[in-house]
Amino acid sequence: MFRSRNLVGAVLAGALALTACSPGDAASTSTSAAPSSAAQDSGPREITDASGAKVTVPANPKNVVALAETDLDAAIALGVTPVGASKSRQGDTVAGYLSAKVPNVKLVGEITEPDVEAIAALNPKPDVILYGHFIEPDPAQIADLNAIAPVVITSLVKDDWKASLKGVAAALNLSAKADEVLKDYDKKVKETKDALGANATAEVSLVRWNPQGPSYLQKQHFASTIVSELGLKRPQGQQTEGTGPSEPVSLEKLDVLDADWLFLGTLNSDGASALAQAEQNPTWTQLKAVKDKHVVTVDGVPWTSRGGPVAAGIVLDDIRKALGKA
Numbered sequence: 001m002f003r004s005r006n007l008v009g010a011v012l013a014g015a016l017a018l019t020a021c022s023p024g025d026a027a028s029t030s031t032s033a034a035p036s037s038a039a040q041d042s043g044p045r046e047i048t049d050a051s052g053a054k055v056t057v058p059a060n061p062k063n064v065v066a067l068a069e070t071d072l073d074a075a076i077a078l079g080v081t082p083v084g085a086s087k088s089r090q091g092d093t094v095a096g097y098l099s100a101k102v103p104n105v106k107l108v109g110e111i112t113e114p115d116v117e118a119i120a121a122l123n124p125k126p127d128v129i130l131y132g133h134f135i136e137p138d139p140a141q142i143a144d145l146n147a148i149a150p151v152v153i154t155s156l157v158k159d160d161w162k163a164s165l166k167g168v169a170a171a172l173n174l175s176a177k178a179d180e181v182l183k184d185y186d187k188k189v190k191e192t193k194d195a196l197g198a199n200a201t202a203e204v205s206l207v208r209w210n211p212q213g214p215s216y217l218q219k220q221h222f223a224s225t226i227v228s229e230l231g232l233k234r235p236q237g238q239q240t241e242g243t244g245p246s247e248p249v250s251l252e253k254l255d256v257l258d259a260d261w262l263f264l265g266t267l268n269s270d271g272a273s274a275l276a277q278a279e280q281n282p283t284w285t286q287l288k289a290v291k292d293k294h295v296v297t298v299d300g301v302p303w304t305s306r307g308g309p310v311a312a313g314i315v316l317d318d319i320r321k322a323l324g325k326a
Contacts, residue, residue: 050167051137051153058150060173061128067114069095070161071130071154073308074168076101078177082130084108084122088301089267097302097314116144128171130154132164161222161307181309188313192320193230199323203233205259205289208246208304209266209274215246216257222307223263226315235259246304254283261323262289265300274300296322 044056065084066072072085072094084106088095094105106122109115112135119126129145131137132154145151154167162182169178193200204227206217217224219234219241227234237256240247249256266274275297278284289295298318302311 045173047152047170049153049171050132050155050159050163053153055150055152055171057152057171057173058127061171063122063124063127064172065108065119065122065126065129065149067108067130068111068132068154068306069098070164070306070308071132071168072098072102073305073310074154074161074165074178075130075172077165077181077309078169078172078174080172080174081105083124084119084126086111086114095301095305097299098310101310114141114145116148119145120148125149128152130168130171132159132167133157160220160225161309161312164306165309185309185312188316189226189229192316192324195320195324196230196232197325199261200231201233202261202323203235203259204319204323205235205238205257205262206303207257207262207264208300209264209277213248213251214254214257214278215248217246217304221246222305222311223303223315226312227319230316230319232319233259251281251283254281254287258287259289260292261294261296262287263296263298263303263318263322265298265303267300267304 043059045059046054046056049055064075064080064082066075066082067086069086069088072082075082076098081102082105085094085102085108087093087107087110089111092107093099094102094107106118108118108122111133119129126149129149129151131142131145131151136157137153142151142153152167152171154171155164159167165178165181166175169175196202206221206223206227208215208217216238219239224234235256235258238247264274264278275295278295284290296318299314302314303318305311307315
């Protein structure tokens with residue numbers, strides 16, 4: 001919850017003083033991003049963010065805060081190590097698949113409620129805040145955050161992970177690097193597709209199993225778009241496209257989950273626990289994918305997130321391992 005502006009201002013002032021007195025600390029924790037083609041620029045840049053707003057940012061930001069999993073994923077793929085990031089939806093760390101890549105990142109609140117005081121107190125002081133969300137931008141949040149550092153809305157709810165990557169790259173002056181990342185992704189898609197052999201046109205079901213029961217990932221969802229790029233099919237009942245990432249399925253209608261292959265995960269790294277829950281339902285055992293032993297447990301965090309280049313690589317690796325040629 002946001003506290004009074006006076007308190008935020010006091011914390012910000014303290015953070016500024018601390019930064020000024022500790023140049024050694026700042027040097028040791030700043031990002032190691034490779035310079036872009038504009039690395040020689042010394043003045044600020046004006047960019048247009050995903051909301052259409054004009055934002056003035058440093059020529060080459062060094063101390064980055066990522067307020068969404070998509071921003072953190074993209075920053076890491078671009079070679080940037082943020083100094084601050086929001087907690088993941090899974091607990092008191094960043095997303096598990098990213099945590100080893102940013103072991104020293106400072107946590108700065110929840111993904112939907114940034115801790116302004118924690119961000120203001122970061123040392124070194126942030127020089128840009130990446131704000132890409134699965135909810136609509138909150139003007140009050142943005143106003144408070146702008147008192148600390150320029151806020152760049154990197155993506156909107158309607159945007160896919162590639163647009164989000166480009167938004168992050170624009171903020172960090174690394175658009176050329178983003179083009180390389182996307183080229184590498186396209187190459188990996190082709191290599192994965194070529195490795196599928198007899199499964200090249202298989203029908204695949206993408207399922208998240210929650211404590212409340214199962215849901216399938218809708219057509220516009222991150223992992224669904226990767227499956228589509230590979231030329232794989234989805235069950236007819238999973239062709240919906242809605243406002244949310246997944247569509248709940250009643251335990252009496254599990255047949256909508258059936259396919260040649262079924263990828264099953266939860267919002268933690270323990271896909272096996274999702275399978276154990278599913279196996280308690282007698283209808284589950286009648287599914288074709290189950291009978292053929294074609295159920296693949298996956299880490300539901302990268303699979304069911306809004307995604308980024310790192311998550312996309314994990315999804316492609318999982319598909320290739322399960323469906324690829326022996």
